[in-house]
Amino acid sequence: MKFENNNKEVIKRITNRSLKTNKIRNIFAILAIVLTTFMISSVFSIGISYVENYKTMNLRIQGTTASVALGKPTVTQINKIKDLDLVTYIGYEISVGKVELHSLTKSRTKIIIKHSSIDNFEKQTKPAISNIKGKYPTEENEVMASRKALEFLGKSDSKIGDKIEVPTQIDGKAVNKEFILSGIYTTYGIVQDTGYLLVSEKFIKENKLSLEKDGKLLITLKESSKDAAPEILKKDITLIGNQKFSYNYDITYSLSNTVIATAVIAIIIVLFIVLSGYLLIYNVLYIAVNKDINFYGLLKTIGSSPKQIKKIVKGQALRLSLMGIPIGLILGAIVSFGIVPLAMGTLFSGAHAGAMPTDVSFNPFIFLASALFSLLTVILSCRKPAKIASNISPVEALRYTGANIKKKKDRNTTNGGKLYKMAWYNVFREKKRAIIVFLSLFMGIITFLSVSTFLCSLKVENYIDHYVKSDFTIQNIKAAKGKIDDAFIEKIKSIEGINTVYTIKASSLQLEMNNDVLLPTLNEAYRRLGQSQSQLKEFLEAAKKDTSLLSTSIIGIDDKLIERIHKEAKEEFDVEAFKRGEIILIDSSSYGDKYKDIKGDLTIKNTKTRKEGIYPVQVFKDNTRLLPQGLPARIGIPTIYMSTSALEKLNQETNNYYIYIDVEKKYDPKINMELKKMSSNRGVLFESKSEKTEEFNKSQIVMNVFGEGISIILILIGILNFINVMITGVNVRLKELAIMESIGMTKNQIKKMLTFEGFYYAGITTILILTAGMAVIYGVGTLTREIADYAVFTVPVIEITSVIIVIFIVCLITPVILFTNATKKSVTDRIRGIE
Secondary structure (H helix, E strand, O other): OOOOOOHHHHHHHHHHHHHHHOOOHHHHHHHHHHHHHHHHHHHHHHHHHHHHHHHHHHHHHOOOOOOOOEEOOOHHHHHHHHOOOOOEEEEEEEEEEEEOOOHHHHHEEEEEEEEEEHHHHHHHHHHHHHEEOOOOOOOOEEEEEEEEHHHHOOOOOOOOOOOOOOOOEEOEEEEEEEEEEEEEEOOOOOOOOOEEEEEOOOHHOOOOOHHHHHEEEEEEEEHHOOOHHHHHHHHHOOOOOOOOEEEEOHHHHHHHHHHHHHHHHHHHHHHHHHHHHHHHHHHHHHHHHOOOOOHHHHHHHOOHHHHHHHHHHHHHHHHHHHHHHHHHHHHHHHHHHHHHHHHHOOOOOOHHHHOOOOOOOOOOHHHHHHHHHHHHHHHHOOHHHHHHHHOOHHHHHHHHOOOOOOOOOOOOOOHOOOOHHHHHHHOOHHHHHHHHHHHHHHHHHHHHHHHHHHHHHHHHHHHHHHHOOOEEEEEEOOOOOOOOEEEEEHHOOOOOOOEEEEEEEEEEEOOOOOOOOHHHEEEEEEEOOOOOOOHHHHHHHHHHHHHHHEEEEEEEOHHHHHHHHHHOOOOOOOHHHOOOOOOOEHHHHOHHHHHHHHOOOOEEOOOOOOOEEEEEEEEOOOOOOOOOOOOOOOOOOOOOOEEEEHHHHHHHHEEEEEEEEEEEEHHHHHHHHHHHHHHHHHHHHHEHHHHHHHHHHHHHHHHHHHHHHHHHHHHHHHHHHHHHHHHHHHHHOHHHHHHHOOOOOOOHHHHHHHHHHHHHHHHHHHHHHHHHHHOOOOHHHHHHHHHHOOOOOHHHHHHHEEEEEEHHHHHHHHHHHHHHHHHOOOOHHHHHOOO
16 A cells, blocks of 8 residues: 655755756746746737727717717607617707807818717717816806817917807807806817817806707617617607708727738737747746656655655746746736837827827736736646656656657668668657647747738838828818818919829719619618618618708819829720710729629719719729729718719819829928918818828838737747757757767767758748748738738748748757757766766
8 A cells, every 4th residue: 555645845845946956947937938928918918908099099080979960859859769779878969159260261170169968078079089177167158178179269378267258159149258268178080170169058048059959969879789770760760850860880880800800810829829838838847857757756766646746846837937927927018018109109190190099908807817828828838747757657767768769660770770861750759749849830930920921911112002192182071162272272283393283073963763873882782781671672762752862972083183093093994985074983892793794874963953964884993092982971872983074064063172292202391391281271181192101111110010029039939949849859868869879870970860850840840831831821911901901912032031041040050059068978978877
C-alpha cells in the first residue's frame, strides 16, 4: 500500500526553490504571459474604444437620437403614439424664429431659435452635443446658445451670465430681445452653417407659441421596432393635412456589412493572438519540464505522489502568472490610453474629426477577462507538462529524452546516413513538436502579412484615387439657393493658377411611374431593406394619389465634366447624345447586378411650370465617382443625371450643387487658402486634395504603427517558439549527438544536419505561406473591401519576401548556435554529464 506524504509546506518550498534555480526559463515564461495578456487587453480595449467613439461620432453628425419626426402634432396623435409599443421616449421642439442680421445673410449662415422639451434635450439632443456648460434656460429672459451661434453673433468670448442682444423675428414680428446666457454647448454636422439658441418654456408661453401650431414631435424608437415602425405608424396614426412622418435612423444602423466584416477581421486577429500565446506558454513550460525531468524522477523516489508533482509544476506556472499578467495589463492600459486619443484624432478629418471623441473605453471587464484568459491559457498549457512529470517513473526519468521515437521498419543505413535524410527524420520524429513549430511560425507570419494586406489595401493613393477626383471640391450640401451663385463661380475662375472649373447643378423634379425603369429600382431597394412586396404595393398605391412621392433630384452635368467622365469610365455611353439632352443616366447601384437589362424611357415633370420631357435611359456603372450623390429622396427613387442645358429647359431655377476645380500644382497652397476663405464665408463644404492626402497619411502612420506593431509581436512569438523548440530539440538530444560524435560523426556534419533541419522548418513554413497563407491574405483583402469601398486588394510582395528571408536566416543559424553553445565540453564529459 502507498501512503501519500501530504506536506504542503514542503511542496511550496520545492516550488519556490525550483523557480529560483531556473531564471532563464522564468524570463521566457513571464515574457510569454506578458505578451499574451498585453495583446488581448490592448486589442480589445482599443477595438471597443474605437467602436464606441465611432457610434458617438455618427450620432453627433446626425444631431439627435430621435428616429421619427412629426410636424404640428395634435394631443390625440401624441397620446396614440405613446400607447404604441414602439417608443423608447418622446420629446418635442417648438420653433420660435430666427435671428435677423445682415452679417448672417452675407455669409449665408443662420441662427435658429427654438425650445426643446426636457426629454428632447436630455435624452435626444444631449448625447449628440458636447462641452456643455451652464444649464438649460428656465426663466423667460434666459437662453442657451451653441458655440456656433455665439461665433456668428461675434460673441465667442461670452460667459455664463453675460447679456446678449438678439434681433429676431418671432411669429412674424421683428423683436430686439436681450437674453441672459444660461448655458453654452457645441454642435456638430457635416457643414457648420447653423447656430442654435434655446429658450425656456416660460418664453414659449409668453409669446403664445404651441407644439400644435409651431412644433414637431420627436420619437426615439426601440431598436427592435425600427423596421416595423413605418407600417404601424401609418396604420394607427391618422395624419391631418400635409403632415407626414420623417424617418432619420442612426447612420450606424445601415452599416451592418461593414460591422460584420470588421468583426470577422478582429476575431481572426484575436484567435491568432490567443493560439500564438497558448503555444508560446505551452512550449516554455514543456521545455522546463523536459529539462527538470530527472529532478521530478528523484522526487518520486523519495515518496512524492503524482498529484504533488502536478502541484509543483502548476504552482510554478501560477507564480509566473502572478508576475506576468499584471505587467501585461499595465502595458495594455498604457498602449490603450496612448494610442486611442492619437488614432481617433487622425483617422477622421473635417467635421468628422471634430465629432470623433478621443475617449478610452476603460472597461474593467476587458482587463479582468484578459487576466482570466491568460491564467486559463497558463493552466491549460501546463497540463501536458505536469502530466508528463507526474506519470514518469524514476527509471524512465533517467532515460527520458522528450522525443517519442518509434522504430521504423526497413531503415536502410546507407539512405538513412545521408545528412539531409537524417535531418528530415529528426524534424518529424516528434510530430506534435513539429506541428507546434510550423503552426506557431505560420500564424505569426500570416498575421503580419494579413495586417500588411489590410494596410496596403487602404493606402492613401487608393483613397485619393477613389474619392478625391479634383484638386478642390466645393459642395452646397442641400443645393440651397444663393449659397453658390454665378458671381461666386466667376470669382473662382478668375483666380490665377486655376485650369478647369466643372459645375454641377441640382433641381428637385417629379418622375412618372413606369414598369421598365422605375419599378425595378423600387423592387431592388425594398428587397435590400428586407421590406415586403405588400409594403411596396402600398407605396405604389400612395404614389398614385400623391405623385410628389416620386420626386427626386435631377443633377445637371456640364459638357466639360461629362466628357471627362466618358474618357475615364469603363463603360461606354453616347456622350454627344447626353450633351444634346437625348439620353439621361442612372447609376447602376440602384438596380443591382442585372442593371444592363434595364431599357426604357422616363418622363420627368416640373409640376410648377408644367414642363415635362421624355428621355431614353441608360443605366451606367460610374467607376469614376465623378457623378455626385443626389439629394434625399424616397426609398428606391433614383437620382437622375442629365446635361445642364437639358435640365435648364425643364427648370430655369436650378441651384449650383458642386464645383470641381483643377489647378496648376505650384499655385495649390495659395489657391487652397483663398478658396477655403471664400467657402467659409458662404457656409459651403470645402475639400482639398492636398489636405485630404496629408490627413490620411497621418492616419496611416497611426494604423501602421499599431497594426504592424501587433503583427511583429506575433512574428516574434512564432520565432521564440521556434527557438524554444530547437533548444528543447538540442538539449534532449545532447546524449544522442554526443554518441554520434563519439562513433565518428564530426561536429561540422552535426551542424550541417541541424542546418538542414532548420532549412526544412523554414521551407515548409514558406510553402504554407504561399498556399494556405495566400488564401487567408485574399480573404482579408475581400473583407477589407466590405469595410472601405476604396480599398484595392494588394498582395504584400515586399513583406512576403522580407519575412521569408528573415525566417530562413533564423531557422538556419539558430540550431547551429545552440549546438555550438551546448557542446563546449569534450564528448566524454558530455556523455558523463548527461548520464
